[in-house]
Amino acid sequence: MTRTSASPLSAGTPERTRFTAVLRAEWTKFRTVRGWVIAPVIAALLCIMFAYLVANGTHTDFCTGAGNCKAGHPFVPTGPNGQAVADSYYTVGRQLTGDGTITTQVTSLTGVISTAMTNVAPSQAQQTRPGLAAWAKAGILARPSTRQGSAYAAVMATGGHGDRFQYNYSHDNPGRSGPVSTSSPRWLRLTRTGDTLTGYDSTNGTTWTRIGAAHLTGLPVTVHVGLFVTSPVSFQTSASGSRTLATATFDHTIIDGHTTPNAWHGQSIGARQQDFYPTLRVGSYQRADSSLVISGSGDIAPAVVQGLLGADTAASSLPFGLTVALIVIIVVATMFITAEYRRGLIRITFAAIPGRRRVLAAKAAVIGAVAFVTAAAAATVAISLGERILQANGAYVFPASASTVVRIIAGTAALATVTAVAVLAVGAITRRSAAAVATGIVVFVLPSIIGSISSGGAVQWLYRLTPAAGLSVLQALPRSAQVDYPYTFANGYYPLAPWAGLGVLTAWAALALGIAAVVLRRRDA
Amino acid sequence: MNDAVIEVTGLRKRFGPTLALGGVTFTAPPGKVTGFIGPNGAGKSTTIRVILGLDAPDEGRVRVGGHPYQDLRNPLRHVGALIDAAAVQPSRTARNHLLWLARSQALKAGRVDAVLELVGLAAAARRRAGGFSLGMRQRLGIAAAMLGDPPVVILDEPFNGMDPEGIVWMRKLLRTLAAEGRALLVSSHLMSELQGIADHIVVIGRGKVLADAGIDELLARAAGEQVLLQTPTPAEAARVLHRAGGATTILDDSTLSVSGLAARQVVEALGQSGVVFSEVTTQRATLEDVYFQLTSGEAEFRTEAGQGAQR
Numbered sequence: 001m002t003r004t005s006a007s008p009l010s011a012g013t014p015e016r017t018r019f020t021a022v023l024r025a026e027w028t029k030f031r032t033v034r035g036w037v038i039a040p041v042i043a044a045l046l047c048i049m050f051a052y053l054v055a056n057g058t059h060t061d062f063c064t065g066a067g068n069c070k071a072g073h074p075f076v077p078t079g080p081n082g083q084a085v086a087d088s089y090y091t092v093g094r095q096l097t098g099d100g101t102i103t104t105q106v107t108s109l110t111g112v113i114s115t116a117m118t119n120v121a122p123s124q125a126q127q128t129r130p131g132l133a134a135w136a137k138a139g140i141l142a143r144p145s146t147r148q149g150s151a152y153a154a155v156m157a158t159g160g161h162g163d164r165f166q167y168n169y170s171h172d173n174p175g176r177s178g179p180v181s182t183s184s185p186r187w188l189r190l191t192r193t194g195d196t197l198t199g200y201d202s203t204n205g206t207t208w209t210r211i212g213a214a215h216l217t218g219l220p221v222t223v224h225v226g227l228f229v230t231s232p233v234s235f236q237t238s239a240s241g242s243r244t245l246a247t248a249t250f251d252h253t254i255i256d257g258h259t260t261p262n263a264w265h266g267q268s269i270g271a272r273q274q275d276f277y278p279t280l281r282v283g284s285y286q287r288a289d290s291s292l293v294i295s296g297s298g299d300i301a302p303a304v305v306q307g308l309l310g311a312d313t314a315a316s317s318l319p320f321g322l323t324v325a326l327i328v329i330i331v332v333a334t335m336f337i338t339a340e341y342r343r344g345l346i347r348i349t350f351a352a353i354p355g356r357r358r359v360l361a362a363k364a365a366v367i368g369a370v371a372f373v374t375a376a377a378a379a380t381v382a383i384s385l386g387e388r389i390l391q392a393n394g395a396y397v398f399p400a401s402a403s404t405v406v407r408i409i410a411g412t413a414a415l416a417t418v419t420a421v422a423v424l425a426v427g428a429i430t431r432r433s434a435a436a437v438a439t440g441i442v443v444f445v446l447p448s449i450i451g452s453i454s455s456g457g458a459v460q461w462l463y464r465l466t467p468a469a470g471l472s473v474l475q476a477l478p479r480s481a482q483v484d485y486p487y488t489f490a491n492g493y494y495p496l497a498p499w500a501g502l503g504v505l506t507a508w509a510a511l512a513l514g515i516a517a518v519v520l521r522r523r524d525a
Numbered sequence: 526m527n528d529a530v531i532e533v534t535g536l537r538k539r540f541g542p543t544l545a546l547g548g549v550t551f552t553a554p555p556g557k558v559t560g561f562i563g564p565n566g567a568g569k570s571t572t573i574r575v576i577l578g579l580d581a582p583d584e585g586r587v588r589v590g591g592h593p594y595q596d597l598r599n600p601l602r603h604v605g606a607l608i609d610a611a612a613v614q615p616s617r618t619a620r621n622h623l624l625w626l627a628r629s630q631a632l633k634a635g636r637v638d639a640v641l642e643l644v645g646l647a648a649a650a651r652r653r654a655g656g657f658s659l660g661m662r663q664r665l666g667i668a669a670a671m672l673g674d675p676p677v678v679i680l681d682e683p684f685n686g687m688d689p690e691g692i693v694w695m696r697k698l699l700r701t702l703a704a705e706g707r708a709l710l711v712s713s714h715l716m717s718e719l720q721g722i723a724d725h726i727v728v729i730g731r732g733k734v735l736a737d738a739g740i741d742e743l744l745a746r747a748a749g750e751q752v753l754l755q756t757p758t759p760a761e762a763a764r765v766l767h768r769a770g771g772a773t774t775i776l777d778d779s780t781l782s783v784s785g786l787a788a789r790q791v792v793e794a795l796g797q798s799g800v801v802f803s804e805v806t807t808q809r810a811t812l813e814d815v816y817f818q819l820t821s822g823e824a825e826f827r828t829e830a831g832q833g834a835q836r
Contacts, residue, residue: 021631025625026625028625029617032621032622032624033616035616340614344609344612345612345614347577348609348669350578351578351606352601352626354594354600524579525574525579
């Protein structure tokens with residue numbers, strides 16, 4: 001008789017089968033059942049197919065007048081970092097060559113809000129009531145050109161957020177707080193030195209406080225400088241928002257530096273019919289003694305979905321196909337363990353590998369890896385395919401940075417992995433295929449299906465507390481602290497940050513795994 | 526300590542209200558086939574599951590080659606077991622079934638081909654196990670048990686579903702494995718299957734060991750020879766044989782069982798008295814008789830409790 005085995009062990013601590021051996025055994029089990037290998041491929045194909053169908057079913061029409069509609073979308077400016085931005089305002093300015101400083105005093109800032117909602121045509125939204133948007137802005141602007149989406153730096157007084165220095169849409173530094181009024185005027189100053197633009201504010205025009213500075217690399221010698229006023233859509237009173245207009249009075253405006261000799265020149269930016277951002281009306285300016293009174297409507301800020309029909313993103317074609325793929329993955333992950341219980345094979349497994357939690361861990365690693373690869377491949381194809389078809393159908397697709405796309409793909413893969421591991425654990429607990437598949441679908445898929453077809457505040461809690469929170473990894477629409485907007489699920493925003501949402505799902509999976517580990521140890525096989 | 530030994534000491538286990546094992550103690554020594562006999566529901570499979578660490582006993586302990594099963598590294602290299610021939614994933618091929626087991630024990634794929642050859646399944650290696658007959662599955666189960674070339678082999682009902690040719694093969698294999706010095710524990714609910722191959726018998730009934738002895742000792746315990754007599758007048762024959770010193774039992778209206786007299790004495794006594802008879806046969810005690818004697822009061826395997834214990 002040959003002896004292939006060494007003496008079992010030295011006295012004391014139990015020596016266990018090496019984990020790599022267990023892992024290889026479980027991988028061999030997985031790959032030798034043809035159905036289990038085919039199912040993930042089908043899951044990926046279904047995901048891609050449904051992403052195609054969803055994208056192909058989305059058509060956007062764009063109307064520029066009474067009954068004049070065609071396929072397409074309004075113009076959305078693209079900012080210096082490729083992000084979607086709002087760039088609509090009224091400016092009165094000149095050309096500045098070389099270094100210089102522009103100083104002004106804002107003595108009043110008031111506003112009106114349309115009584116109609118943004119979804120009615122601007123011509124029918126002229127009825128207004130007094131009201132100043134918190135992010136209404138009046139101040140000094142410097143930028144290479146007035147082309148929408150170009151770089152800029154600005155110092156400003158706002159309706160409700162005090163003085164600010166902002167540049168390139170997403171950067172924001174706070175200055176003095178409090179509102180502007182005739183009794184409490186505000187001095188603002190913007191200085192250009194080379195590529196650097198610095199913002200100051202003051203209450204008296206003599207003592208200046210630096211708010212912030214921006215280095216706009218590649219700033220040309222001659223730039224546009226000017227006063228500007230803008231006022232964003234207000235969501236204070238209605239979910240669909242109301243257009244607003246702000247009016248500011250500027251006094252004591254002085255430019256030091258080489259400026260164009262001609263007089264101040266007024267310009268409306270981004271308030272054309274084809275511009276996406278809802279404006280109350282085209283701005284204007286007038287002289288009154290030494291003062292300039294400027295009215296403007298719009299925003300200079302990151303774009304969220306206000307003013308756009310729909311909220312198509314890189315990920316917006318994905319959820320339905322992903323749900324279908326998840327159901328297939330749930331079935332495979334469940335069968336990976338319940339099939340062994342059904343056939344009594346689990347006893348052979350546990351006799352060969354007495355460390356049952358190692359078996360569970362190895363199975364989790366195998367099915368997790370399969371789910372990860374499946375979902376990553378499916379998401380990669382589905383996202384680029386969906387985006388291409390949406391654009392071909394005239395829809396505006398919110399630009400997503402490369403890191404956002406990678407996060408969505410990795411997040412989708414992680415979502416599938418965690419879900420697969422969780423239902424594997426459920427399978428270990430129930431030992432029955434039907435019960436485990438049903439539990440897996442009810443707990444890990446149903447909440448997101450309910451969430452996608454229902455509305456109301458309760459939906460937010462679904463995406464906070466249930467495994468549906470994991471779908472937060474699909475978040476592709478930007479949020480901005482500089483834009484007052486209802487960042488609700490109905491508007492395309494998950495209540496949790498992507499990785500926090502994945503964390504909630506992972507907590508559910510950890511709970512299932514924990515219970516599975518305990519019952520596997522205590523229960524007779 | 527010899528690797529090739531199973532020691533079971535004082536195993537007790539309850540499934541709810543049912544006492545499945547009521548203090549089971551025995552040893553399966555090296556180089557011998559230990560028959561593990563008992564009616565369905567007696568506790569054989571439960572004992573085997575406890576030996577393999579699948580079920581936890583309430584009391585008692587098991588040592589395989591001197592070690593608790595849980596402490597064995599690559600356990601299939603120490604203990605090979607066939608516990609359920611139906612336990613295969615139907616869509617997996619025979620070879621792949623053995624391959625994952627080999628991987629789990631860090632064994633080379635070469636062992637898989639070797640054991641397939643050993644059990645005569647080399648030709649069916651790439652067929653799905655779901656299409657196998659029960660006999661082929663038994664062979665596959667034996668192959669799995671032999672994968673790690675273990676010093677201890679445990680087979681639960683290995684003859685189930687085997688054709689006569691397979692039974693002959695299995696008996697020969699068991700003898701060979703024992704001759705190689707391994708400890709074999711082979712369970713069966715039919716004593717006859719183990720006649721001629723088991724060296725040692727452990728009889729279990731309702732969770733208790735009823736007998737634990739060598740085969741010769743067990744046979745000696747059985748009642749002696751019996752003579753069966755076919756006669757049209759059994760009552761008259763019984764009177765005659767009583768006078769001659771025999772004990773008789775009338776089995777039916779033409780058959781009489783006689784003990785205490787040899788066949789020759791029966792023929793002489795009947796001939797002298799002129800009683801007509803047609804046939805006289807001598808019966809020797811078999812393991813089967815021993816088994817029935819031991820388990821007659823224990824074979825309540827059709828009760829709820831018994832089925833629970835079998836499960």
